[in-house]
Amino acid sequence: MAMKALIMNAQGKTDEAFGLAKEALTVDMKSHICWHVYGLLYRSIKNFEEAIKAYKFALKLDPDNNQIQRDLAILQIQMRDYQGHIQSRFTMLQARPKFRQVWTALAVAHHLAGDPAEAERVLTTYEETLKATPSRQDFENSEAVMYKNTLIAEQGDYSRALEHLETAVKHNLDRLGYLEGRAEYLAKLERNEEAATAYRTLIERNPEHPEYYEGLIDAAKRLPLDFLEGNGFADAARAYLTFMLDKGIPSTFANLKHLYSDSSKKDTLLKLVSEYTEAAAKDEAKSEEKKDESKGETAGLYYLAQHYNYHLSRDLTKALEYIDRAIERIPDSVDFHMTKARIYKHTGDLVKAAEVMDKARSLDTKDRYINTKAAKYQLRNDENEKALKTMGMFTRADTPGGPISDLLDMQCMWFLTEDGEAFARRGETAMALKRFHQIFNIFEVWHDDQFDFHSFYLRKGQVRAYVDMIRWEDRVYEHPFYTRAALDAVEVYLKMHDKPSANGINGGDGADGDGDSERKKAARKARKEQQRLEREIAEQAAKRDPNKAKPAAGDTKKVDEDPHGLKLAATTEPLKEATKFLAPSCKKYLLALQCLNSAIALDQSNPKVHERIVEFRHVVKPELATLPAKVAEVIKSSYPAIEEAADLAKVNGEFLAGNKGSPAHILSGVRTQKVLGSADKAACEKQLLDLVKMDATTPDIAEEALETLKAWKSGEATAFKKAAAAKWPQVSRFA
Incomplete structure (x- = not known):
């Protein structure tokens, strides 16, 4: 009966499965199999607390059952019951003390519970039981040694960690891990010359990794422009600016804007660039030789436009003046038009900002970045349909449901967030809630995805990656995208609660306090769009070649039964729905x-x-x-x-x-x-x-x-x- 319940649950008959499992328990309350299955059913519906209770009952009836013990340990770490997890892993160690995996699992349990010293002791105890030195090609041993090294470092003992690295770890399989660890420990020990050499070795190995450059800068006492003052700063900045502007490098301002927090350096940079631009203009006027327009005076104008657009030195009238002069020299510059759009955004003219950014997009239709920026500006101007069409230029054309379906598959959260906020400003509550719930679901998937890795990391020996993942999962709901979407959704639900809609479809106010007519119009539009989408999917299915192999049952994409959020907006308990978003971060x-x-x-x-x-x-x-x-x-x-x-x-x-x-x-x-x-x-x-x-x-x-x-x-x-x-x-x- 219990096994039949499992099969029924796999078929999606969850209620019938629970009924049969309960019936099985009434027949034999002392069956560990029945209790184990009962726990599995609760696990399948993510009720982990009840699943843990069922597993513990099963273990009382069969204390030596390794499978139940393993399932319990996995649920305990999923629920972050660290002490219970430690006890389960210790029990499993006592049952099978000859296997490295059970020792590693116990070490990880202590580590996640905040005791790296005890975790290191567990690994050392296992090493002492080995009669022969493992082969250098033993991947599992190599990973365990590297993991032990990170435990030593986490205790703050970088000297011992470096010594362990140079002895036990030096010839292991993870050569990159050794080099990165060595550079980090030398920097922590303030052995800066050796650390700089170590980071240069890493840069030679991978010149595209920005963290290596950051480490080298820290070891080399930072860049000269950061610590020089007065005349010394002016001389170094003049040389740097001349080199960069002569070459017309667009990122010059971006490289220097962090210095603007120092008002004297900000003023010095403005003076130097102004002098350079004036001198370059005179030189170009005298010279008959045709020069690259992106260099010299044009580069100086572009810097000045960015300078006056920056919040610490803002003068938007001057910023527009300089960027217009730069565009006059190079009318098809994408960078110049993007900066002009940003200036209009800062003036508050979102209509003009969106127009200019779209103009920048049209200058390079193969650039995904500028395409994305144009869509973002259109959303800020509440042009949802236009923004989706813009994004559709870089999504798969054959995706059922259109560009938004592809963006959902790619978990493109910036678009979902901006789209939802634009719908909320327009008073289209249903679609706004739909977008915010889609973001909520993405984070829920990320949170649930960790489940399978609780056992996977032991089979594959990926201990350090697993610990990093657990720590990332612990903070996943602190991500700015989740916080932003949660606050947006709560605001919409609060408006619905304060002023319920008569039709129950769009419960919030319109963008400017519009009445029910606007909300009903939006609801009708959503229903028509939903019907159009259903017809499109049906037509595509009818046109499909009958001779082509049909997708496997597991590959069938789940149909969204509420693509326009009408059911979400029709809720009669908006406050209850709002608490779902707040639960991960409420009252911390x-x-x-x-x-x-x-x-x-x-x-x-x-x-x-x-x-x-x-x-x-x-x-x-x-x-x-x-x-x-x-x-x-x-x-x-x-x-x-x-x-x-x-x-x-x-x-x-x-x-x-x-x-x-x-x-x-x-x-x-x-x-x-x-x-x-x-x-x-x-x-x-x-x-x-x-x-x-x-x-x-x-x-x-x-x-x-x-x-x-x-x-x-x-x-x-x-x-x-x-x-x-x-x-x-x-x-x-x-x-």
Whole structure:
């Protein structure tokens, strides 16, 4: 009966399988096979907690069953039950102490639990049991020795790690691992000359690997332009700029912009490039010889356009002037048009930015990068259909479902994110949710994919790669793409909750507070598109050559039953759906505190940092009593920004009083008032409306204030937008 349940589950009859498995247990509660199968069924539906319970029952009935023990160990590491995993691996070692794999598995268990010293001891104990030295061609032994070396290094004992590398590891099969480890350890031990030589050896071996150059730079006390000052810097910069601009190298500004954090170096570079450009123009005027247009004066103009477009030296009027002069000299330059599009983006004119970037794309239709940039700018301008058509130039033409299907297969998350955000701005809630859920599903696949590797790494001896993978998986939901999509989805669901749609299809507001008619129009359009897609797939299936071999059952692509997100948008529980996105990162107070303290160390005066400082204390204070004692203790001892007993409204009031002339600080202070409830809604709205009148207010700050008013469901949003459009007519978002 239990085995039949397994077969039924493999056929997709999950409910019937569980029913039969439960019936099997009622017949024989002491059957380890029945309990094992019950655990396998729970594992198949990803209910790992119940699967672990079932496996433990099975092991009580048959303690020596190696297969059940292995299945339990795999689930324990999947759930990050490190202590349980260690115990399972130790039990397996006791049963089969002659196999290297079980020793390695126990070492990895200790390592992942945060004890590299114990992991090293386990490997050393196994080495002492060997009667003969393994062959140098023994891959499994080679990997184990390299893994032991990384364990020594992780303990911070780089001297011993280097010694072990030069003795036990030097002649193993992983020559590259030896060379990389040696360079790293020499650098850590500050033996810089030897480290530089080691990194040069690696660069000769692979000149395309950027990390080797970074290591060499660190060992060689960084580049001269980074540490020189005054006249010494000016002389070195002049020589560097002359060499680069004479050759017309487009990346000159990109190579130097990190120096702009030093205002004196920024001013020196501007002066040097301006002098160079003027001199080059005079030389070219005198010379009758025809010269490469991309060099000399043109290269200087391009640098100056980038200089004035950069946020630390921004003057967009001058930036446009210089880039237009450069384009006049080389009208078909892709780089120049891309820079012009970026300048328009920074002015807020997204329509013009998209047009110019598409012009750049048309100048080189074989370049995937510029094609991607054009699509991105079109999405920022809410041109979803046009952007998809642009991306379709580089996707497979025969893919059923069109370009979006191919982009999904390739897990092209930047496009899915931008596409979803554009749909959200247009008020097309269904498609916005569809895109955000597609990103959620991609991360879920990545998380689930680790399962098979818990046993694979032992069979193939890939220990170091496995440990790296586990650590990457532990942080996968911290990826910016996931965080961005999750916040976007939550915002949409909150709007649906605050203002449910009458038709249940598009629950959020329109882009500018449009009514139900726009949402119904979008829903009708989505339904028509879904019907068109179904017809297209059916026609392609009908045209398929009947003589060609049909794909295997396992190769059949699963049909998306909700391609336009209509079912997602029709949910009656938006808050419940929103929590799915938050679950991987919700209420991680210590991680939040760690990030916040890092932000404070960078710039405590930043208005966004102030918002987070007050909000963190406001949210965490009532939670302290319910948190684990150690967590509460760490929060109390590691959060010096605001005292626990401080009056947060008073702290925020002082912040506003001290920054009356800064629109960014006022915006953050007012939003904090709203969070604390220390001012009424009307007073907060008036303070935001007054931001438009301030000379220091930028379009970016105004746009952020407008979004804040919309989020508050403020009736003043329309008035604010009208005033902003009058002040900044070029900004597309206010049009």
